Amino acid sequence: MKLTLPFETWVELHHFHQQVQLRISSVYFYLFCFFLCVVICRDFFLLYAMSTHSKKSALNDDEISPTPEEQLKKINEVKRILGPLPEKLSVYCSDASISRYLRARNWHVKKAAKMLKATLKWRSEYKPEELRWEDIAVEAETGKIYRSNFVDKLGRTVLVMRPSRQNTNSTKSQIKYFVYCMENAVLNLPPDQEQMVWLVDFCNFNLTNISVMVTKETAHVLQEHYPERLSVAILFNPPKFFEQFWNVVKPFLEPKTRKKVKFVYPGDANSMMLMGELFDMDCLESCFGGNNTEAFDIHRYAERMKEDDKRMSSFWTRTNGTADAASDMATMMSFNSVDDASSSKSDTEVDGSGDEKGEEDPSPVDKDAQSVNQEVRATLVT
Numbered sequence: 001m002k003l004t005l006p007f008e009t010w011v012e013l014h015h016f017h018q019q020v021q022l023r024i025s026s027v028y029f030y031l032f033c034f035f036l037c038v039v040i041c042r043d044f045f046l047l048y049a050m051s052t053h054s055k056k057s058a059l060n061d062d063e064i065s066p067t068p069e070e071q072l073k074k075i076n077e078v079k080r081i082l083g084p085l086p087e088k089l090s091v092y093c094s095d096a097s098i099s100r101y102l103r104a105r106n107w108h109v110k111k112a113a114k115m116l117k118a119t120l121k122w123r124s125e126y127k128p129e130e131l132r133w134e135d136i137a138v139e140a141e142t143g144k145i146y147r148s149n150f151v152d153k154l155g156r157t158v159l160v161m162r163p164s165r166q167n168t169n170s171t172k173s174q175i176k177y178f179v180y181c182m183e184n185a186v187l188n189l190p191p192d193q194e195q196m197v198w199l200v201d202f203c204n205f206n207l208t209n210i211s212v213m214v215t216k217e218t219a220h221v222l223q224e225h226y227p228e229r230l231s232v233a234i235l236f237n238p239p240k241f242f243e244q245f246w247n248v249v250k251p252f253l254e255p256k257t258r259k260k261v262k263f264v265y266p267g268d269a270n271s272m273m274l275m276g277e278l279f280d281m282d283c284l285e286s287c288f289g290g291n292n293t294e295a296f297d298i299h300r301y302a303e304r305m306k307e308d309d310k311r312m313s314s315f316w317t318r319t320n321g322t323a324d325a326a327s328d329m330a331t332m333m334s335f336n337s338v339d340d341a342s343s344s345k346s347d348t349e350v351d352g353s354g355d356e357k358g359e360e361d362p363s364p365v366d367k368d369a370q371s372v373n374q375e376v377r378a379t380l381v382t
Helices: 007-061 068-082 087-092 095-104 109-126 133-140 171-187 212-225 240-252 269-278 298-316 325-345 364-381
Strands: 145-147 158-161 196-201 230-236 261-264
Touching: 068 095, 068 109, 087 109, 087 298, 095 109, 109 212, 133 171, 133 298, 145 171, 171 212, 171 298, 230 269, 240 261, 261 269
Parallel strands: 158 196, 196 230, 230 261
Antiparallel strands: 145 158
């Protein structure tokens, strides 16, 4: 049976259909306007946060370093705050080490002590000095990170990094290997040097080589537990998109940190001059523009690391032996109790070294800027 409708009904249906389409179009239009406003507000907020953070960073960078007498006074004040330590941790807390934490916190005693206590707790739990080659050998097979067999002209340790040679998926294992490399690099620094050089080779680099999780955790470990250990990081022949990301992230970095990162391109004579200033070209690997054609050999590298492992053991037992586990646990508990007890107290007292009263909490803008900073840095590397 054929269904027929009056002409007026067809007109009404057509009119109804037009109204529905109009309303749907209106919804899409309003959604478009909403998302456009969100994007504009987000960009405005980012620019404001970047501007505020950059101004504060510039002010902090302009602070004058204390005199040697004042530095020693601050170092002793940090020691007083830390109190007695087990053998391993007391070896770690040399005057030079405390000085690095003070420099990382612009010579604020309480901030440096808080940062150092967090590192001591981390070292008590993670025990990086006890990592051995057998624990990380699989991670090292491709040569994605290794200590080179040459140093720079100042005798500083050189860590070579090749992100394109990532060979595992475990974040925990990758961080463990990074920590092992950092400990080994520090072990091989000469007595008159406390910073290392990074050579990052971007050959065959693509966005799948590094995970966001590993990048974030690596940045956290480096910044919180190895402060002032990096002298210069040379990014050798990075892809152009990487440099664009770098231009975005620069405002978030402290000026002195920003100055440590150098871009070097093989076809750029001016940037290649830096390699000649830092390295003996006969020792520098050919992939970085040097004359050394020796390739990474995992077997020979393993032997070097095993010898260094023996030195690491003797370093931590050079006096009266290592602290026992009970002593380490007691120290960790004391760090927690001191942090809890002093967190409110330190907000109102002034220490004897002339620090400011308390520690200002970052503003909401600073907190968001720091959060975005982590994300952009992760994007930068990955």
